[in-house]
Amino acid sequence: MNKLTSVNDFVVRFANINGSGSASANNLFAKAVFRLGVPVSPKNIFPSNIQGLPTWYEVRINEQGFLGRRGGYDFVVAVNGQTLKQDYDHLRPGGYFFYDDTRSLPEEFNRRDITVIPMPLTGLANREIENPKLRSLLKNIIYVGALAALFDMDFSVFTDSITKQFSKKPKLAAPNIKALELGYNYASTHFDGICGLCVARSDKLTDHILMDGNTATALGAVYGGATVAGWYPITPSTSVVESFDRLTRRMRLDEEGNRRAAVIQAEDELAALGIAVGAGWNGARAFTATSGPGVSLMNELLGLAYFTEIPVVLVDVQRTGPSTGMPTRTQQSDILSCAYASHGDTKHVLLFPQDPKECFEMGALSFDLAESLQTPVMLVSDLDLGMNDHVCEPFEWDDARSYQRGKVLDEAQLDALDRDWGRYLDSDGDGVCYRTYPGTHPEKGAYFTRGSSHDEYAAYTEDNAAYKRCMERLERKWETAKTMVPEPDISINDEGAGSGMIFYGTTAHAATEAVALLESRGTPLNTMRITSFPFADSVAEFIRCHDRVFVAEQNRDGQMRTLLINELGGRPGISPDKLISIAHMDGTPPDAVSICDAVTQKMKGGAA
Amino acid sequence: MSRRPVFRHPNLPKNDLGYTRRDYEGLDSTLCAGCGHDSISNAIIRACFELSLPPHRVAKLSGIGCSSKTPAYFLGKSHGFNSVHGRMPSIATGANMANRDLIYIGVSGDGDTASIGMGQFIHAARRNINMTYIVMNNGCYGLTKGQDSATADRGSASRKGLPNPFEAIDLCESAVQLGAGFVARGFSGDKAQLVPLIKAAIRHKGFSLVDVISPCVTFNNTPSSTKSYHWVRDHMEATATFDFIPMRPEITTEYEEGDDQSVAMHDGGLIHLHKSDNSFEVTSRRAAIDALEHYREKGQILTGILHVNEALKDTHEIMETTKVPLNSLTAKELCPGNDTLQGIMAGYR
Numbered sequence: 018m019n020k021l022t023s024v025n026d027f028v029v030r031f032a033n034i035n036g037s038g039s040a041s042a043n044n045l046f047a048k049a050v051f052r053l054g055v056p057v058s059p060k061n062i063f064p065s066n067i068q069g070l071p072t073w074y075e076v077r078i079n080e081q082g083f084l085g086r087r088g089g090y091d092f093v094v095a096v097n098g099q100t101l102k103q104d105y106d107h108l109r110p111g112g113y114f115f116y117d118d119t120r121s122l123p124e125e126f127n128r129r130d131i132t133v134i135p136m137p138l139t140g141l142a143n144r145e146i147e148n149p150k151l152r153s154l155l156k157n158i159i160y161v162g163a164l165a166a167l168f169d170m171d172f173s174v175f176t177d178s179i180t181k182q183f184s185k186k187p188k189l190a191a192p193n194i195k196a197l198e199l200g201y202n203y204a205s206t207h208f209d210g211i212c213g214l215c216v217a218r219s220d221k222l223t224d225h226i227l228m229d230g231n232t233a234t235a236l237g238a239v240y241g242g243a244t245v246a247g248w249y250p251i252t253p254s255t256s257v258v259e260s261f262d263r264l265t266r267r268m269r270l271d272e273e274g275n276r277r278a279a280v281i282q283a284e285d286e287l288a289a290l291g292i293a294v295g296a297g298w299n300g301a302r303a304f305t306a307t308s309g310p311g312v313s314l315m316n317e318l319l320g321l322a323y324f325t326e327i328p329v330v331l332v333d334v335q336r337t338g339p340s341t342g343m344p345t346r347t348q349q350s351d352i353l354s355c356a357y358a359s360h361g362d363t364k365h366v367l368l369f370p371q372d373p374k375e376c377f378e379m380g381a382l383s384f385d386l387a388e389s390l391q392t393p394v395m396l397v398s399d400l401d402l403g404m405n406d407h408v409c410e411p412f413e414w415d416d417a418r419s420y421q422r423g424k425v426l427d428e429a430q431l432d433a434l435d436r437d438w439g440r441y442l443d444s445d446g447d448g449v450c451y452r453t454y455p456g457t458h459p460e461k462g463a464y465f466t467r468g469s470s471h472d473e474y475a476a477y478t479e480d481n482a483a484y485k486r487c488m489e490r491l492e493r494k495w496e497t498a499k500t501m502v503p504e505p506d507i508s509i510n511d512e513g514a515g516s517g518m519i520f521y522g523t524t525a526h527a528a529t530e531a532v533a534l535l536e537s538r539g540t541p542l543n544t545m546r547i548t549s550f551p552f553a554d555s556v557a558e559f560i561r562c563h564d565r566v567f568v569a570e571q572n573r574d575g576q577m578r579t580l581l582i583n584e585l586g587g588r589p590g591i592s593p594d595k596l597i598s599i600a601h602m603d604g605t606p607p608d609a610v611s612i613c614d615a616v617t618q619k620m621k622g623g624a625a
Numbered sequence: 626m627s628r629r630p631v632f633r634h635p636n637l638p639k640n641d642l643g644y645t646r647r648d649y650e651g652l653d654s655t656l657c658a659g660c661g662h663d664s665i666s667n668a669i670i671r672a673c674f675e676l677s678l679p680p681h682r683v684a685k686l687s688g689i690g691c692s693s694k695t696p697a698y699f700l701g702k703s704h705g706f707n708s709v710h711g712r713m714p715s716i717a718t719g720a721n722m723a724n725r726d727l728i729y730i731g732v733s734g735d736g737d738t739a740s741i742g743m744g745q746f747i748h749a750a751r752r753n754i755n756m757t758y759i760v761m762n763n764g765c766y767g768l769t770k771g772q773d774s775a776t777a778d779r780g781s782a783s784r785k786g787l788p789n790p791f792e793a794i795d796l797c798e799s800a801v802q803l804g805a806g807f808v809a810r811g812f813s814g815d816k817a818q819l820v821p822l823i824k825a826a827i828r829h830k831g832f833s834l835v836d837v838i839s840p841c842v843t844f845n846n847t848p849s850s851t852k853s854y855h856w857v858r859d860h861m862e863a864t865a866t867f868d869f870i871p872m873r874p875e876i877t878t879e880y881e882e883g884d885d886q887s888v889a890m891h892d893g894g895l896i897h898l899h900k901s902d903n904s905f906e907v908t909s910r911r912a913a914i915d916a917l918e919h920y921r922e923k924g925q926i927l928t929g930i931l932h933v934n935e936a937l938k939d940t941h942e943i944m945e946t947t948k949v950p951l952n953s954l955t956a957k958e959l960c961p962g963n964d965t966l967q968g969i970m971a972g973y974r
Contacts, residue, residue, distance in 0.1 A: 239959075271947040277959060288745050293719055413963065
């Protein structure tokens with residue numbers, strides 16, 4: 018048997034039971050890899066359940082910095098009896114099966130192409146951990162200690178992490194460190210040299226951070242000056258507003274200790290967005306966070322905000338649909354429902370972050386865009402980005418940066434007006450009009466906001482020409498939006514390449530690696546990561562310049578492809594059959610090999 | 626839509642701010658002639674004029690329906706927001722969070738509040754949003770031509786003559802149960818009672834409900850409707866006569882003690898109730914519910930001030946938000962700066 022051997026390039030899968038405290042232990046392991054300077058990508062694959070059902074935690078370690086899923090598992094920590102056989106069967110040949118041998122493996126576990134590593138986790142915990150309440154929790158820490166020995170990792174990184182984690186509760190640090198040592202010592206004694214996988218200190222990560230996207234988005238909202246959040250809990254977006262609430266309680270207090278933020282947990286998603294829209298109308302930077310089912314409910318008010326031209330930010334952390342779908346699995350399947358949310362001719366500005374750094378930057382930018390354009394802006398993230406930790410560069414904030422509050426007339430400006438003011442007069446020809454906040458001026462600037470048809474002076478009208486003028490102006494504003502949203506990230510790997518690949522959001526991680534794999538196989542592809550909607554002209558140009566363009570995304574129907582065709586399909590050189598969908602939709606993040614294989618197959622199949 | 630003449634008679638009475646009643650008017654109404662809602666709009670105009678509110682410091686919000694059109698017909702110098710059906714409370718909540726210094730008047734109908742907007746209504750009440758919530762309650766859907774609403778009394782006949790088979794929702798009783806600090810019911814045909822009700826509601830700090838029976842002359846003013854003019858006039862029972870006395874020290878010291886009940890408002894104003902045999906302690910939630918149930922069983926409509934509690938905290942106080950309007954905070958006050966950010970970054974290494 019050829020054992021798998023690798024330094025800093027392998028995948029560990031933890032098979033646990035939901036609610037058993039394994040997540041923090043597994044996270045301790047991932048963080049230790051990160052702190053050794055090695056790029057790491059942990060992904061929590063969990064059920065929509067609090068306790069008892071199977072859960073997995075997958076850690077990809079890759080010194081080259083590819084942080085998407087790779088596909089396949091080299092090492093399995095199997096501590097869930099419900100999935101033991103499945104975890105055993107799915108292990109790659111040459112891999113390692115680490116399990117709790119307090120109960121021995123049944124006879125059918127008879128693979129000869131893997132290495133079995135039995136460790137009496139339960140027995141050790143029962144024997145060595147005095148506090149019975151802590152035994153099941155610390156059993157997880159014991160196996161983390163064992164992994165430190167098996168992968169020959171610097172043990173002090175683990176103990177330092179524990180010390181840091183429990184700095185405010187030092188009494189808890191001691192039993193955790195003891196559990197780590199139990200595992201480490203046992204594995205060192207019994208399994209010396211058994212494992213060919215190793216995590217060695219590296220210099221690949223310097224000042225990088227390891228953070229989840231929802232926390233980063235919340236930080237973006239704090240730094241972007243958001244003051245009002247209306248929200249309704251829904252997985253996987255909940256921690257966006259919870260983090261915003263926590264951060265503002267810490268960092269946004271006035272001299273008397275009162276809060277410079279209002280966070281209201283609403284009665285439903287309709288009210289959540291209503292609160293944000295009301296605050297946006299009244300001059301506050303306001304947002305809500307939700308997921309696909311919430312976006313469905315918010316459609317009505319998104320249409321209102323679009324037509325009444327009220328700035329508001331919506332963070333959509335996508336999960337698997339349709340309907341309730343798989344609430345704790347990831348997907349990119351809200352693209353169309355966000356782009357055209359609500360009835361009538363509506364279009365919304367979308368931003369697609371790929372990592373926490375962009376969650377932060379786009380989170381802050383979204384408020385500038387919303388106010389500059391006086392329209393809803395949606396930050397479209399997903400569960401993988403929102404709830405999993407990601408390695409990324411640290412965030413920076415330019416203290417000289419000021420908020421772009423858009424075209425708002427204050428009292429002095431209203432006084433200085435020498436001509437009639439109309440809320441919906443396109444004075445500058447860019448489709449964006451001047452607004453006023455309620456209460457600004459005793460005589461000037463008051464207007465009526467209404468979702469029914471209105472003229473340039475905000476008066477109700479059913480005049481056909483006035484309605485048409487309004488809708489055409491909103492189209493002009495859409496053109497203005499194209500000049501303000503982030504440009505796509507285009508990478509020309511080969512000037513002569515006839516094929517390109519488009520991706521966005523978290524698909525970027527696996528897609529980038531897939532492109533590298535394809536290049537190594539003699540098939541160079543140019544790439545474009547779409548970062549926003551409306552599409553900049555460079556998006557159309559990229560498609561036009563290639564004979565065929567693969568669109569990799571995480572849904573069944575190729576929603577981004579549909580959006581591209583719908584928005585750009587009529588232009589010269591952009592035909593629908595040029596855009597080839599590479600769709601992944603099983604609720605897990607895509608892996609590089611699958612994308613690579615799909616592209617190869619489509620090419621062999623003669624896809625145009 | 627026509628606008629009222631710009632001409633103002635030079636001798637029109639002025640309030641403390643120098644505004645005339647005309648300064649509180651809006652566009653001409655497009656509602657049906659005789660609509661109770663127009664009477665309520667006029668009562669709002671008069672209340673705001675008499676309270677000497679700066680018109681531009683009022684934000685008026687509504688949902689969808691005949692009632693929700695009315696903000697166009699009063700306070701023309703104020704910002705208005707005609708939102709979507711039943712969602713006015715959340716829009717008003719957000720607006721209030723953004724700027725706690727404005728005066729918020731929400732106008733809604735019985736369809737807008739008691740059906741599609743029931744969820745938002747009750748949550749605005751339980752959060753104690755500082756706003757005046759006026760329901761123009763005619764027991765039917767006017768804009769869709771007369772269907773029963775959730776406040777139509779069981780057994781009362783709709784335009785088509787069919788008796789309503791379902792129980793009515795009593796918005797006042799619901800609001801009292803939810804802890805609203807000010808609950809009142811009026812009748813659009815009784816301006817003498819309605820104007821002080823609205824004035825007291827506006828001066829109340831926190832959520833104040835004024836549920837106003839407002840007959841629909843086109844679809845629900847039939848003899849068998851319990852929301853018709855003549856039925857309400859024949860079955861109305863008032864809690865007690867009362868005055869609302871705005872904060873003026875020289876006046877508030879003049880009220881008489883005795884059997885009358887007085888409630889001090891947070892701004893120093895005073896509700897002075899002249900008790901009669903049917904009066905009750907307005908500061909008691911239980912008494913309010915008992916009284917509502919008592920008159921309901923008798924087939925009567927109880928009007929007047931039903932409950933007042935000035936001791937409640939409003940949403941801002943509960944949430945301990947800064948006293949400065951959130952929409953006026955500067956980047957310096959909102960953005961923690963790069964040094965802080967780098968400290969946060971260190972925690973994620």
